[in-house]
Amino acid sequence: MRVPRGWDGERIILRFGSATPHAVVFVDDTEVGRNKGGYMPFEFDVTDLVSAGGTFRLTVAVDNRLDNTCIPPGEVRELPDGRRQQNYLHDFYNYSGLHRSVLLCSRPARHVTVTTGYEGTTGQVTWAVAQSEEGPVRIAVVDKQTGEVVARAGGGSGTVEIEDVTLWTPGVGGLYDLVVTLLDETDGPVDTFTQHFGVRTVRIDGYRFLINEQPFYFIGFGMHEDHETIGKAHSNAHMVQDTELLSWIGANSLRTSHYPYSEEFMDCCDRHGIVVIDETPAVGLNWMMAGGILDSGGGETYEEGHVDDRTQATHADEIRRLVARDKNRPSVVLWSIANEPDSTSPGAIDYFRPLVELTRECDPTRPVGFVNVMFAPYDKCLISDMFDVIMLNRYYGWYVDSGDLQTSEQKFSAELAGWMEKYRLPIIITEYGADTVAGLHSIYDQPFTEDYQVAYLEMNSKVFDECEAVVGEQMWNFADFQTKYGFARVDGNKKGAFTRDRRPKAAARYLRERWTSMEAARYGRRDHRAR
Template sequence: MLRSQQNAKRTVINLSSLWFLEVGKEKRPIAVPGSWNEQYQDLCYEEGPFTYKTTFYVPKELSQKHVRLYFAAVNTDCEVYLNEEKVGENHIGYLPFEIDVTGKVRAGKNELKVIVKNELKVGGFPSKVPDSGTHTVGFFGSFPPANFDFFPYGGIIRPVLVEFTDHSRILDIWVDTSKSEPEKRLGKVQVKVEVSEEAVGEEMKIELGGKEKRIKVTDRIVEEEFTFEDARFWSLEDPYLYTLKIELEKDEYTLDVGIRTINWDERKLYLNGKPIFLKGFGKHEEFPVLGQGTFYPMMVKDFNLLKWINANSFRTSHYPYSEEWLDLADRLGILVIDEAPHVGITKYHYNPQTQKIAEENVKKMIDRDKNHPSVIMWSVANEPESNHPDAEGFFKALYETAKKMDRTRPVVMVSMMDMPDERTRDVALNYFDIVCVNRYYGWYIYQGRIDEGLKALEEDLEELYRRHRKPIFVTEFGADAIAGLHYDPPQMFSEEYQAELVEKTIKLLMKKDYIVGMHVWAFADFKTPQNVRRPILNYKGVFTRDRQPKLVAHVLKKLWGEI
């Protein structure tokens, strides 16, 4: 599925605006995109359902075209009505969905209605804390009862678009540069295009990097390969993008393409044949007032800070971010670990129905983001109950689903298990290409004892590598620090303690040649459900929620500038 695109042959109406929200019998204005939780105090903890309504106008000539509604993301369950007719539904957040409304759009005024519910579910998504007896990661008793450590925002969180195309149209594009040979500067770009039935028999023009091919479309799938003998490879230092343009008589689509290769062995991760070390953050896509609504100034600010602090990567914890995050990563040379919206998974998720949903989510994520050169690996989940016997089959299936979609990138699962304690033995981690673990020595364990905690961390990592013989990526470590709170000697929650723990952990990790990356948790402070450990926010951010640096930010800037 291609995202909507405005160009010479496609027309897009962006419905980002003030809509109406029906709460009971009351009608209120609501901003789209945005979360209802932050726009109204009395809706802060509400799950819905709430009804969104807006109108849009269509010229007569456009109403005769192929028309689709493109929702970049809605949290979470929704039903969509056009002119009082139900036209579709969706049941997962953070990922796009489309609805074909050809022949249903009127010339003139149209009314769009979306009924949205963001209900937490035991054994579903978003995950609810079970009553007892399973993996709750310390969230038992939280309100709202989310089985994860960020606020469960609801609503139409990303843009809603109406796209008009000819009936003879381009449906999807796949780009694969994995057969390129960077040591020879030889770029090989395989392009696959899917078209509608109406396009069969037409001529297609494919342009890439100054080269052009014209093909008679004899089937709905068209495949071509381009070779560049002096290719400019996409890299962190030079994130060069070639322009790919696919053109039919009455449709066209343009895509940025980065030529690069990704490989890995039992100790290293390679970008274009050279070892790459990932330094950066797990983060969240959230901000005051907006909740999880798409916010372009925040994206620009965050990338500016990533560059300032000498980071080269981030993980979309714990869900796929807005597509524009990846656009910027492509342009600016930042690597991305793209994570499915699977957080808070417990033994109650290990059933055929939920497994099918999770497999579809992985497919949707890869389908959406497959052509971004910045995406260096796929993560299928964060911190599941992966020491449960039933986790093995569940995550083996997710790994295989991802590999069927894309064999050119490593597939990972981020685990908090597989520590020296046998009770934490992860039954699924060995299926994945790189061992990704979250470790909080000196914070949740060995509290206040950084040096003792790091000694235990080193023993943990050594045992992990002996067991798996695969590269290890420490995807989370860190400590809470309340901005402006200082203490000598360093104590927990002070800026000094956070800075010391992070600095000493990095210096330890750099001694291990099987470590391929380190991500500090977290990029910025973020809102959580209410519980006794969280005074409104999780304060593990290197930056405050409004993006001001704590002491640790300056420490990281210096350390990462030397790596």
């Protein structure tokens, strides 16, 4: 890599969008750092190892092995013939590599940190110089819709107010640019940085989930960063395709199942008003099942060598990193700190309580939740009382009473009534779905056919509509995706409304009709695309 000549005297940074799950970084023959945990950005200062105008060799060694100190956890077993085999309990493929951008950046000796908020109709932007070196700072706030400068200020730290602030609105967006200019002693610009932000409120009121004091109903999907040929690698073209399909089908939200998405995708959600449930990579914390469908065997969940203190420490670190990255994003309205953990074991209480407290310490402005697995109903789950919302993954009619939609409807309705009575909190159905082979049809509602998938969705829709506490439905999944092999997964998980190459199944047409009419009638739906 070549370092630009103009960077002399500045800090030179290597920044990685992600490396899954472990990386060791070398500049020429010198190791500059290591990172553990995929899906989040990390960086190393290489100023002392490179020179402006010079070149260097960048080498990154990526390791795909998972153990119980990782989030998500896994285990490498040695087979009798000496071969090693990676095992894990999550139901998506363990892609490894550099899936997001690698950047060589320059950074002045001074930089700033920014936070935002609002009260009434007045927005606030607070900034502080992050380095001790003195020097002037100039601040401008620009309305991205009009291009107008709506506030100016200066100094090493302070707060500026935005009168008659435009709130970020689901389905619409509504962003500002914060333009930060670092000046030298003669007021000449040293560096300028632009960061978008939005202003909005989130609050729980009984069974209602309020955004800007308006009831919000989550419509959309659990999704995966997974595409044919590129796997988990980020592609702007694929991102545009997916967000356009979300708009077409009438979705207003998504969950980043089961890990943080790329910064580019999150920026897109901010711009287009797509509401996000932001999830850590904490999936597979359940030795009672494997991939959500089978007993994994081999002991208890919360024991040494499985989910233990080392796992918890890594989990806490993932929460800190996620909140630090996304806490100023208006699209993010809810933190999901785990997907389908074992929450019926007494060990779950001591494991999760400090993690919930940590999340609230890192960000007291948003609700905190976790996604409850179907084997932990309201009368067995031991941790739901720690959280602000109830998020449920339920597969009545698929993993339970498969093919019997009448019985499934009765059981699902009864369980939701139990959650309502015990917790008095909003309920978001974060997963419900049935594996479906595209093009397979039958005159009967036969599982795996497109006909059954539609009938299954119709049954679930009826249950949701009859339950006052349900404030969202996010079908599993947006599109078919790759998993590890197994008799229950033929060429991956096929619960998508779209195929893996984004062709709509019959379910997509059903959801489009339901969701667009729901939004138009009840929630003032508007197109996600920029105007």
